[in-house]
Amino acid sequence: MLEVHEIVAFKTVGLTKSKTMQALVTDPELKLILQQDAAMSSKHLYELRALLTESQAAVQDMNLSL
Known part of the structure; x- marks a missing residue:
């Protein structure tokens, strides 16, 4: 489960960076x-x-069945 949280954190940082850079970039490509x-x-x-x-x-669900 921890690995998924680490991936989420990594993806969130990447998304933030891409969104921020879009405002700064002038090259259309x-x-x-x-x-x-x-x-x-x-x-x-x-x-x-x-x-x-x-x-x-x-x-x-598993915890409830115990």
């Missing part, structure tokens, strides 16, 4: 790459959040 990276990072974070939610629900 680089801006597009940063936009794509931000969109992909957002998608990954959404998927990781769903995975964590499912995992936590499974742990709670």
Whole structure:
């Protein structure tokens, strides 16, 4: 579970950096790459959040059955 949290932290930093750099970049090609990276990072974070939610629900179910 800790590894997933570390991935979430890493992805969050990357997303923040891409979003911040978009405002500073003037090259249209680089801006597009940063936009794509931000969109992909957002998608990954959404998927990781769903995975964590499912995992936590499974742990709670296991604890209730004990």
